[in-house]
Each structure stands twice: as structure tokens, then as C-alpha cells.
Amino acid sequence: MIAVSILNRLIVAAVTLLGVAVIVFVLLRVVPGDPIAMMIAPGASPADIAALRARYGLDLSLPAQFGVWLQSVLMGDFGTSISLRRDVLELLLGRLPATLELAFAALIVALAVGGAVAVAGTLVRRTPLEPAIDAINGVLLAVPDFVWALALVLFVGVFIPVFPLSGRIDPTLSIDFLTPFYLLESLVRFRLGVFFDVAAHIVMPVLALALPLATVITRILKEALLEAMVQDYVLLARLKGMSEMRLVLQEALRNAVGPALSLTGVQFTFLVGGTVIVERIFAYPGIGNMAIDAVINRDLPLIQGLVLVFGAIFIVINLAVDLLAAALNPRLRHG
Amino acid sequence: MTENLLTVTGLSAVSDREGGMPVLRDVGLTLKNGGVRGLVGESGAGKSTIAKAILGILPRTVRITGGWINFKGRDLLSMKPQELRSIMGSEIALIPQDPQTALNPARRIGAQLADGLKLKRDMSARTAEAHALQLLADVQIRDPDRVMKSFPHQLSGGMRQRVLIAAAFAVEPELVIADEPTTALDVTVQKEILRLIRHMQSARGTGVLFVTHDLGIVAQICDSVTLLYAGKVIEEGPVRNVLENPNHAYTKALIAAGPRYDRPDAGLEPVPEAVFRELRQEIGIS
Ligand SMILES: Nc1ncnc2c1ncn2[C@@H]1O[C@H](COP(=O)(O)OP(=O)(O)OP(=O)(O)O)[C@@H](O)[C@H]1O
Ligand SMILES: [Mg+2]
Numbered sequence A: 001m002i003a004v005s006i007l008n009r010l011i012v013a014a015v016t017l018l019g020v021a022v023i024v025f026v027l028l029r030v031v032p033g034d035p036i037a038m039m040i041a042p043g044a045s046p047a048d049i050a051a052l053r054a055r056y057g058l059d060l061s062l063p064a065q066f067g068v069w070l071q072s073v074l075m076g077d078f079g080t081s082i083s084l085r086r087d088v089l090e091l092l093l094g095r096l097p098a099t100l101e102l103a104f105a106a107l108i109v110a111l112a113v114g115g116a117v118a119v120a121g122t123l124v125r126r127t128p129l130e131p132a133i134d135a136i137n138g139v140l141l142a143v144p145d146f147v148w149a150l151a152l153v154l155f156v157g158v159f160i161p162v163f164p165l166s167g168r169i170d171p172t173l174s175i176d177f178l179t180p181f182y183l184l185e186s187l188v189r190f191r192l193g194v195f196f197d198v199a200a201h202i203v204m205p206v207l208a209l210a211l212p213l214a215t216v217i218t219r220i221l222k223e224a225l226l227e228a229m230v231q232d233y234v235l236l237a238r239l240k241g242m243s244e245m246r247l248v249l250q251e252a253l254r255n256a257v258g259p260a261l262s263l264t265g266v267q268f269t270f271l272v273g274g275t276v277i278v279e280r281i282f283a284y285p286g287i288g289n290m291a292i293d294a295v296i297n298r299d300l301p302l303i304q305g306l307v308l309v310f311g312a313i314f315i316v317i318n319l320a321v322d323l324l325a326a327a328l329n330p331r332l333r334h335g
Numbered sequence B: 001m002t003e004n005l006l007t008v009t010g011l012s013a014v015s016d017r018e019g020g021m022p023v024l025r026d027v028g029l030t031l032k033n034g035g036v037r038g039l040v041g042e043s044g045a046g047k048s049t050i051a052k053a054i055l056g057i058l059p060r061t062v063r064i065t066g067g068w069i070n071f072k073g074r075d076l077l078s079m080k081p082q083e084l085r086s087i088m089g090s091e092i093a094l095i096p097q098d099p100q101t102a103l104n105p106a107r108r109i110g111a112q113l114a115d116g117l118k119l120k121r122d123m124s125a126r127t128a129e130a131h132a133l134q135l136l137a138d139v140q141i142r143d144p145d146r147v148m149k150s151f152p153h154q155l156s157g158g159m160r161q162r163v164l165i166a167a168a169f170a171v172e173p174e175l176v177i178a179d180e181p182t183t184a185l186d187v188t189v190q191k192e193i194l195r196l197i198r199h200m201q202s203a204r205g206t207g208v209l210f211v212t213h214d215l216g217i218v219a220q221i222c223d224s225v226t227l228l229y230a231g232k233v234i235e236e237g238p239v240r241n242v243l244e245n246p247n248h249a250y251t252k253a254l255i256a257a258g259p260r261y262d263r264p265d266a267g268l269e270p271v272p273e274a275v276f277r278e279l280r281q282e283i284g285i286s
Helices: A002-030 A046-055 A062-074 A088-123 A129-141 A145-159 A182-188 A192-229 A232-239 A244-281 A287-296 A300-328 B047-055 B081-087 B109-121 B125-138 B144-149 B157-170 B187-204 B215-221 B239-244 B249-257 B273-283
Strands: B004-015 B021-032 B036-040 B062-071 B092-095 B175-179 B207-212 B224-229 B232-238
Touching: A002 A062, A002 A300, A088 A129, A088 A182, A088 A192, A088 A244, A088 A287, A088 A300, A129 A192, A145 A192, A145 A244, A182 A192, A192 A244, A232 A244, A232 B092, A244 A287, A244 A300, A287 A300, B004 B047, B004 B207, B021 B036, B021 B047, B021 B062, B021 B207, B021 B224, B021 B232, B036 B047, B036 B215, B047 B062, B047 B092, B047 B175, B047 B207, B092 B157, B109 B125, B109 B144, B109 B157, B125 B144, B125 B157, B157 B175, B157 B187, B175 B187, B187 B207, B187 B215, B207 B215, B215 B239, B224 B239, B224 B249, B232 B239, B232 B249, B249 B273
Parallel strands: B036 B207, B036 B224, B092 B175, B175 B207
Antiparallel strands: B004 B021, B004 B062, B224 B232
């Protein structure tokens, strides 16, 4: 049963990814602007230009270009970046870990902060504190994501300048990393000096991504908690003398996580999209930052690779959320 | 003279949701040690309101405007919250109406049964588990080991209600309040559950306040009965007296309306409109 539904999801995921590839490919060919024009030296002859076109396969028909591209992508060849003149797959693999570390750190912080505020809000329900929490959260919910980053730069960056505002690591600190996962690797190898430096660098972009998500999690989870708190099983547990804290954490939370999970998953994909702007603002060297450069330079092979990676991330998140929901639901877990 | 386990005197309450409409009007009732009193009335008569008032779990929108609830010689309504907390769930327990929603869907039965034992009877986790297993056997569940490890959705409604009965009697209460514990079940299961409650209470000498709208059930399991209409006690007394010699026209009409406890084939005439008119006039509602 579960295996079949996972297989179904995987097929759907593959088809979705193919759809993304087609759309991106067509869109990029249809919009005006010539990538070759940006590469050539001012005095290049038409023959030179034609040679360049042929080299990047730009002289073929659209379907033919797509066919060539898809075939090589399937064999792991994403082409060569026009602006950086390096293998696209290599560039992506070099940058993706930075973004993954950022996104997951942000997700963990968002879950911790959003979860804690939701539980606190549930514990103080029907006291004057509850509307206060709701009102503050409501205002913060309305703040657009990029404003969070700017506000953080302004308040934390300028008034309490403890955390670096740009980059991923102090350049003078370079240890020879074995993997591009600096945060994880420095922790696992117990290089604490390096770890704290990488962690300090990631704080600001993590907050910029996590806080908007935390407000959403607070709203969704608190609603689900309040609904669970009026169920009969909570009433019976209260009669047995269970403390309010245990009622919320043991009785209500487990039943509230399910409904809150799928919405959090959707919001997490937004967070991954948000890395584009946040990485730019904090000069963080991930694929989001790279995407902006790629668009500015009309670097078609790189843009295609990036969009496919983002598409794959979204699909993986959705798949993970579905599996997690199934794992958390006793009805699905224990027939 | 044997003292009553529970004595409700002059209990009145209003509903703020319905613009201060009275929901209990000067209600009095008693329950002997080890007795079973039926609390009967149509929907909205105030049966659950009385049960919730005793348990101290009235919704905020229902306000008590007067009266006493005397449990073992002390008034519950004027007790401090922490005193109430020590009584509720140990000396007074609840069998809820809907076994569907009264068990936590995310936790195993064994863990939920053990809660009360650990919190109210100071048992260690291991003792509580052994005790819970015994309780499941007491409520005539055939494979208690499997049920302990099950989640609520893996059990039938009747099984769940057995678990909830076990949980209520687990704390060895002196008073069990059962709020329509069989309405959510089908008829054959209903009978078994009624027999089980009767068995559990008589074996332990527990007093039971049994809320129902079914006089047939009252005849089966109660020894005294209180009939309510619109929050007012209409008739009260030992079950035999009330069912065989009802004083009030409404009671007579109800007995005629429901299948009779001694003649299941008779009855089913609706309560005449004139009886209701008279009743409302008597209580003083339009
Ligand atoms: N949460 C509430 N807030 C305010 N009034 C309420 C609330 N719940 C019930 N009432 C009112 O109290 C009155 C008595 O309701 P109660 O639930 O005690 O009836 P009942 O006899 O248990 O009926 P049923 O057989 O339907 O369970 C009704 O008029 C109802 O409108
Ligand atoms: Mg009721």
C-alpha cells in the first residue's frame, strides 16, 4: 500500500520535473536578449559569432535544442556556464550545500520559535496575554519576507553589530574542507573555532528566513492546538489531574502536528524560494545568490540547471511532508 | 441513618449564550452510597449541565446562580480549585458519551489507561501497566495484551467504551458520572455496556449518576430516577414507584410514548401537545 503510493508520488515527481524543464527551456528561448551578444568581444566577426552559437548548440531548432539538452542532463551533463565558463553541475554541487545548510537551519529555528510561541499562546489562552500574542504575531505575519531581512540588517546589524552581515566564513580562516557543508563538517570534525565563525555568519540570513516562517507556524499550530484542547480526551485527561503543560504537550500537540505539518511544508518551499533574495542581501554564496547572477548574465545553461535544482528541492520537500504525515498518523501507520 | 453520597440542593443556572435563560431551576437530587440514579429528560433538559456542574467543568457561558452540591458532606461549589483537583478523577470519575472522541487518537490505550493510575494512585509505570492489564480483563476485554498496545482507531466503539469504563473505575471512585454512555453505540452493544456498568458498580459499591433520555435504560440499570424538563425536576423517586405510579401527567405520557420497560411491544404514542402546554405553564415558561 505505502510502497505503491510512494512509487506513484515518485512518478508524479518525475513528470513534474520534466514539465518544469520544458517550461523553463521554452521561456528562456522566447524572451528577448541574446546570450552570445554578452560574451563576444566588440570586434568579433559574424563567423566567430556563428562558431560560438554552434558550440553552445544555439543554431539548432528549439525542439532539437531541448532534445540535446535533456539527453545530456539525463547523463549528468548540465552543460557549461556561459558566464563562469565552468561545468554547471560542478557549480551547482559546489553551491547547493551552502543553501541546504541555510534552509535547514532556518527551518529548525522556525519550528523551534514558532512551536514555542504556539505552545505558550495555548497555555495562556483566555488570559489577556493571548490577544497580545495574537496581535503581535498578526502584525508580524503581514511583514513581507524581504522587509524582514532589511529590518534585521538595520536593527541587529547596525545597533547590535555582533553577527557578520555578509559571506559564509571569514576568508582568513580557510581550513581545507572535505565537503561543501561547512557548518556540518566543522561541527563533526570538532573544529569549534571554525564552526562558531560559520555559525555566526549564518545567523542573520537564518533569522531573515526563519522569523517569517515562525509567524506562520505559530498561527497554524496554535489554531490546531486550541482545537485539540477542547476535545473530550483532553477534558478527561484534565479530570485525571494532568497539568496544563502536559495537556498541551502530550495530549494536544501530537494531534495538532498533523494538520499543521502540510501547511508548514508549503511554507518551507516558500522559504527555499526566499533564499534567492536573502542570500543576495547577505552576500551568502548559495544557489539563490548564484541564480540572480545567472539571470543578470542571461546564462542559459546555468539558469536551467538552477531551476531544475529548485524544482527538485520543492518536489523532495512535498514528498517528505507526505511521508512524514503518514508516519505521524497512527491510522496510516498501524492499519 | 446512612448519609447520602451526593446531595444537590436548589441548584440553579443560566445560559449566557441564550441571553440569561435559566437552564437549571432549583434542582434537587440525592444519590445513596452505591446507588444508581437515572437522570432523564429530553434533549436540552439540563442533564449534562448537572453532570458538568458536579464535575466542575461547566462551560464559561453557563453560570450557576445558586444552590449546593454536597459530596460526602462537603460543598463542591465552594471548594478551592486544588481541593477539587484532588477529588475529580479520583473520587469522582466520568464515563463520557462519545467513545469516538474521548480517547486520544495519537496515544496507545495502555498509556492512556495508566495516566489515571500514575497521577491519582501514585503507581509506578510498571505497576500501572500491570494494573491496566487487569482492568481490561475486568471489563471483559478478551485479549487485553493486544488492546493495551492498540491505538483507539483499531478498536470498535463498544471496545473503546469498555476501555473508558475501565479508565473510570481504575481510580476506584466513589461516584461515577455516566453521561449517555451508550447513545453512540448500536443496540446490541448498548445492552452489554449497560450490564458491564451495572456489574462494575455493584462489585465495587460505586454510586452512579446515569444520564439518559431513555426510560427503558432507567428501568434496566437504575434504582432511583429524576425526571427533568426545561431544567426543572418534574418527578423523582425509586424507579419502580415512578414507572408504575407516576404522579405527573408528563411522566405518564413519556411512559406511554417510549417502549415500556416491562412490555417492549406496547407504547410509541407521542406526548400530547396539551401535556407540554400544561407543563410549561406550571414551570412558568411561554
Ligand atoms: N456551552 C453552552 N453555553 C451556554 N449554554 C449552553 C451550553 N451548552 C448547553 N447550553 C444550554 O443549556 C441547556 C441544557 O443543555 P444540556 O446540555 O444540559 O442538555 P441535555 O439535557 O444534556 O441535552 P442532551 O440530551 O441533548 O445532551 C440547553 O438549553 C442549552 O442550550
Ligand atoms: Mg447532554
